[in-house]
Amino acid sequence: MTFAARVAPSIDRLGGGFMISRQAKAAAEANGLANPWAAYFTGRCGVLGEVDADVVVASLFFFNPDTVRAGWAERRAAGVAPDLGAERFRQACFEWGRARLDGFDSAGRLAELLETLADGADPTCAPIFAGWRALARAEVGDDLARVSFAAHLLREHRMAVHAVAVRAMGMRPLDAILAGVGGEGNAAFFGWPAPYPDVAALAAARTAVEDLTNTLAAPVFDPLEEPEKAELLALLTEAATLSQTR
Numbered sequence: 001m002t003f004a005a006r007v008a009p010s011i012d013r014l015g016g017g018f019m020i021s022r023q024a025k026a027a028a029e030a031n032g033l034a035n036p037w038a039a040y041f042t043g044r045c046g047v048l049g050e051v052d053a054d055v056v057v058a059s060l061f062f063f064n065p066d067t068v069r070a071g072w073a074e075r076r077a078a079g080v081a082p083d084l085g086a087e088r089f090r091q092a093c094f095e096w097g098r099a100r101l102d103g104f105d106s107a108g109r110l111a112e113l114l115e116t117l118a119d120g121a122d123p124t125c126a127p128i129f130a131g132w133r134a135l136a137r138a139e140v141g142d143d144l145a146r147v148s149f150a151a152h153l154l155r156e157h158r159m160a161v162h163a164v165a166v167r168a169m170g171m172r173p174l175d176a177i178l179a180g181v182g183g184e185g186n187a188a189f190f191g192w193p194a195p196y197p198d199v200a201a202l203a204a205a206r207t208a209v210e211d212l213t214n215t216l217a218a219p220v221f222d223p224l225e226e227p228e229k230a231e232l233l234a235l236l237t238e239a240a241t242l243s244q245t246r
Contacts, residue, residue, distance in 0.1 A: 003229055004217040005210075008158060010233075010240035015155030017243055018096030018148060019044070027088040031080045037067055037191070038074035043089030045072075046082035047131025059127045061163040062173045067191030086135070090149070094138055097148025100243040107143035110235040113228065114150035118157070121220045126160030129153060147239060154220065161216035165209045175199050179206035 018024055019040065028039030045056045053072040057065045075085065101107060115137070123130035133153055138145035166176045177187045179199040187196055199206075221229060 002214045002218060003221055003233075004158075004214040007221075007233055007236055008214075008217075010236035011151050011154050011158065013240040014148060014151035014236070014243060016152070017100065018093045018152070021092065021096050023092035023095040023099070024089065027085075027092045030088055031075075031085055032078050033075065033080065035071060035074055038071040038078075041068060041071040042075040042080055042082070042085035043092070044086075045128060046084070046086030046089065047135065048127060049082050051082075061159075061166075062177060062190055064174075064191030064193075086131075090132075090135055093148050093152055094142070094145035097144040097146075098142075100246045101144040101147060101239055102246075104144065104147075104239055104242055106235050106238070107147050108140075110232075110239060111143050111146035111150055113224070113232045113235070114147065114154060116223055117220050118150050118153040120223050121154070121157050123157075125164050126157055129156035129160055132156055151236075157220060158213070158217050162209070162213045165212035165216060168212060169205050169209050171202065171205060171209065175202055176206065176209060179203060 024039070024043065027043055028034075028036070031039060031042060033039040033042060041056060041060075045059060048055060048059060053069040054065075056072050057063070057068045060068055075082075104110075118133060121129070121133075123133070137149055140146075163173075166173065171179075174187060174192050175197070177190060177192070178184065178196055179202040180186065182189075184194070184196055188194070221232075224232060
């Protein structure tokens with residue numbers, strides 16, 4: 001297993017956990033958005049600015065375009081500025097880290113490692129990652145928030161290269177979802193309506209997508225020497241495990 005594959009689950013937990021948290025729900029309520037998807041698109045994609053809905057569709061990739069367009073239109077109708085939505089989501093990310101990682105003594109070191117990787121990552125084909133990377137981070141000393149935010153950056157980067165891998169293997173977003181873990185349940189979650197196509201023949205291609213995703217994500221970790229990679233893996237595992245116990 002490649003190093004990118006080994007760290008991916010912990011980065012996913014630490015970087016994505018806040019999106020379905022009580023902190024994110026509070027941000028949605030502050031925005032006046034009752035529709036969970038409208039709130040999610042506003043928070044995550046507000047960094048793109050006041051763009052046409054299809055720009056959001058292109059950036060998210062895996063979601064049903066109709067679901068994205070409806071959520072973005074609801075955000076507009078509610079009068080929520082994209083930068084305000086993103087700022088409230090940023091604060092939710094910080095607050096989640098402070099709450100879920102309380103007591104994690106190595107947060108400063110983990111934040112330092114993650115920020116080094118995020119700062120050096122290539123933003124090509126990763127507009128949401130680039131937008132979030134341009135936002136202000138938590139202060140040094142507010143290390144739990146720094147870990148949550150930096151993990152979110154790396155998660156966004158991996159999601160972007162994953163989309164590239166899906167396209168490179170000639171798969172549609174829905175095909176990739178159906179052929180992956182979660183199958184039809186995930187397809188419904190991402191807003192795709194049934195009936196679904198049979199993707200049994202795509203199993204090998206779906207495995208190749210994961211392999212290519214890890215290949216594309218690998219350069220992110222090049223700045224680290226082997227001892228630092230081992231340290232990063234250990235700290236990520238510890239932090240991700242702790243975050244699941246709160």
